[in-house]
Amino acid sequence: MRLDTIALVIIVIFGVLWLAIWITGLLTAIPFGIFGLGFIAIALGLLIMVIYQRLTNAEDDYYDKNIDQ
Incomplete structure (x- = not known):
């Protein structure tokens, strides 16, 4: 496991x-x-919604994998 x-x-x-x-x-x-x-x-609901949207967004995945920073 990584640190x-x-x-x-x-x-x-x-x-x-x-x-x-x-x-x-x-x-x-x-x-x-x-x-x-x-x-x-309410705070947990918002956190879950943000994480769900990030995990299911194909555009964010594309930029994470293909665009140099």
């Missing part, structure tokens, strides 16, 4: 742990924590 892949996996693991701790903290602040969960859901 950048290992670093990315570690960052993702810490990000998921941070998000789980954040959600747990919001739930302890009920009823006000529910509003925070809404913002988290």
Whole structure:
């Protein structure tokens, strides 16, 4: 495995742990924590949409593979 892949996996693991701790903290602040969960859901939805659009865009793939930087 390449070093950048290992670093990315570690960052993702810490990000998921941070998000789980954040959600747990919001739930302890009920009823006000529910509003925070809404913002988290919106942010995650936007992130998923951006990643999905990037992965399914053939034009971006073409420029990544064929155009020199």
